[in-house]
Amino acid sequence: MAEPAATKRERPERTEPPGRSEHRERGSVEDAVIATRGLTKRYRGGQLAVDGLDLTVPAGSVFGFLGPNGSGKTTTIRMLMGLIEPTSGTARVLGRPMPREARAVLPGVGALIEGPALYGFLSGRDNLLRYDAADPGADPRTRRERVAEALDRVGLSAAAGKKAKAYSLGMKQRLGLAAALLQPRHLLVLDEPTNGLDPQGMREIRTLVRELASDGTTVFLSSHLLDEIEQVCTHAAVMAQGRLITQGPVADLSAGARGRLVVTTPDVADAARVLKEQGAGDVVVAEDRVTAEPPDRDLADVNTALVTAGVRVRGFAVERASLEDAFVALTGEGFDVAG
Amino acid sequence: MSRAETRRPVRTPSPLWTFGLLRSELSITFRRWRTLALLGVLAAVPVLVGVAVKIETSDGSSFGGGGGGGEGPAFISQISNNGLFLVFTALAATLPFFLPMAVGVVAGDAIAGEASAGTLRYLLVAPAGRTRLLLTKYATVIAFCLAATLVVAVSALVVGALLFPVGDLITISGTRIGYAEGLGRAFLIALVVAASLVGVAALGLFVSTLTGSGIAAMATTVGLLITVQILDQIPQLDALQPYFFSHYWLSFADLMREPVYWDDLTRNLGLQALYAAVFGSAAWARFSAKDITA
Structure with missing residues (x-):
């Protein structure tokens, strides 16, 4: 807090703590931040959750990851984050293979996976301090400052001292988002980020996503809300029953279904x-x-x-055709929970 | 659009980072009400024993009258002569159950508790690193073993000094040692008792990696503890008993002999190291390959 307030509004890349080396990846794979080839997950018991996924998320995009509940979105995200080992296929995140190089990749990724998870007996601020302490790339000297900044960014500064168990669902969601924003990230993975938020909160999240995207952060946004994707995303992919049905720029997808x-x-x-x-x-x-x-x-x-x-x-x-029309045209079915 | 491309995250972890995580781990463990409650119960045991002995011996008679049934050293009959013996008595009273139970709760909750709260996935994508997180958790459980033992010892020391006379003391071998040396032995005994819990801690941590429910892991660990304690009492199993983690626990009393009888003490420490190695490796093998779906 002793730092000059001027650092606050700077671009993320300039607030990076000193001593952090920036390497230019040599011969980087395409322009993709996420690239999977034949990514497959079969759970014990034989259930095929994700089936031969070839997903390409271009750098700088706001990528909507769509699909009904149970279509394999979260399993895919968990594989991308190295939490689940794929049964077969490969995944590259930020140009490096996952989960093998998780230690190098994950500090550049902020993630909100299947809703926030917090230590109820800690205050919101202490929750963030805890998560930041787990990050090897996080400089302890700037920790408090970065936590305060992240809290401010999601509008939680006033409730920072309250125990997290007293938070409403929307506040928890914001705190989870703040945890993803503790560092400048290259990629943000947001799984259903507007869950539990009121319309005002949703609008704030959308603004935040656009803001981050304009700073050059790639945002990977999963949702089952079509209009949410349509409002903020430049690209989208649609999953159903573990398979990727289509992917591409949102404009092209909607254009596929004629007005x-x-x-x-x-x-x-x-x-x-x-x-x-x-x-x-x-x-x-x-x-x-x-x-x-x-x-x-x-x-x-x-x-x-x-x-x-x-x-x-x-x-x-x-x-004009909506993404929903496109989805129905693609799947020939409604947007229901897969069995 | 390709700006992100030029900023690939290759960061060199600070060497002090592991300690940052450990400090965070220690602080959240010892800030929990549950941990404080466990330590509170442990602190109360010497008070209860001390007060009971005080009431029993208030008419001038000695406690227990030499009927020191079966196991364990008869430290309790010495308390009214020297308050320092309350330390040994309290450790002997809590080591079979209260201490390992407390350790089982903390160790069982270590990974499974984070998994059931969902915080585990966020620690791993931070990324804490599975091996480092496990080592940090184990170090924290060991720290809790030490803290729990010291809480019993210090509480007993204070209660003993308040209720009973203190001074030179008589060892089990019948020799007399000074109070300062007695204190030294008491501290050594506390360390040995803490080390005796290392095996349970490793076992609890392993169980903790098997399930996504903190409660289930705690219950299983405490259940195993009780089972082993019972099996250790069945004479027909005496071929197996030297491998039970609790078998040499009460060997700490040998530190009160003159000269110190080291055989069972070293066997105990060796056995604890073996448990730590076996179950520590098992926990690592399990945790590093586990799909985190919680």
Whole structure:
């Protein structure tokens, strides 16, 4: 706390404690922060939790890792963090093989795995001091300062002295996040980070994620909430039943599922007829709305055709496909818990 | 976008770091209410024994009347003559059960407790390193063995000095030694008693790596302790008994002989070292290969 307050707002790379060497990885693998090849985990008892995963997380991305509960997201994350030994396949994190080089990789990774875990009998601050003491790369001289900074960053400064068992779920979640932010990280792995948070808290987390990403930190965000991923992520991967269904930039994924033309009108029957004539497919009529797959021609002409046919058009729009539509299109199923 | 690429984390761990983790471990162990409660119970034992002996001997008679049944040295009959004997009596009273039980609780909880709280995964991704974490845990349990023994010894020393006369004392062999040397022997005995718990500590740590439930690990360790104590009393098993970790526990009394009778003392320490090596290795083999799913 005796340090000048000016260090607080600096970029993470400059607040690194002195004496820490920065090596440029020679011949680094692609541009991937996480790269797995055929990563597979079969638990004792034969249950195949993750099946031949080929995941590539580009550096600097905010990567959404999507899938229903039980689809193998957490098992994958645990393998990436060296907590679980893969049955077969390889995983590289920050360009190094895991779990073999965990000692070199993990100090650069901040993680929130399956919710926060805290020592209830310690205060929030002491919990962070404890986790920081476990990190070999953490400089004890800057420990208190970094803990205070992390608490401040997640908005817990006022409750820092309270015992963690008195924390609400949202506060615990924030403290877990603070533990991941004790050091400047190259990669943040956040497993369901907004669990238990109120809408305001969720918004704060999203802002924080964007902030971190703009500092160059790659953020790997798992969630079962599609709109959450859609709001913050640049890339996404979708898992179901242990398999990777798709991965890529979010824009491409949504584009895979085409938007729908929506015409609002009291004359639905006429509208449907005209739309079919204009080449629209999959025309669906509902009350005062007609939806269809847009035809391959200028939509202005379609609208003109409707109007000249005497259809009274109240609304004419193309609804952009959401990630949810993309997901349903990919899996052909809802977003339910896998058995 | 590729800025992260240029900052790969290759950090050299500070050599002092292991001690930082150990200090953190010690502080959270000794700040727990449970640990303090265990130490409190241990501190109360000498008080109870001392007060009981005081009441029993308040009419001037000697305690126990030579009926010192079976096992253990008859230190208790000497307490009213010299308060220092309360130290030996209290250690002899707590070594068979209270002390190892307390150690079993702390050792059993060491890894399994972190696993059931979920904190283990965060320590490992910090990354504490599995081997280092295990060594730190074991060092902390050993520190607790020492602390627990010293709590009994110091409590007994204070209670003994308050309730009974102190001065020169008579060894088991019948020779007389000065109070200062008596204190020295008492300290040595406390160290030997603490060392006697090293085996249970290793066993508890091993059990702790087997389960994800702190309570289950504690119960199993204490259960094993009781089982071994019972088996040690069954004459038909005398071929096995020298390998029970508790078999030579009460050999610490030999330090009160003149000259000191070392045979059983060294056997005890050797046996504890063997248990530490065997179960320490087993704990390491188990923990370093374990899938952390909790």
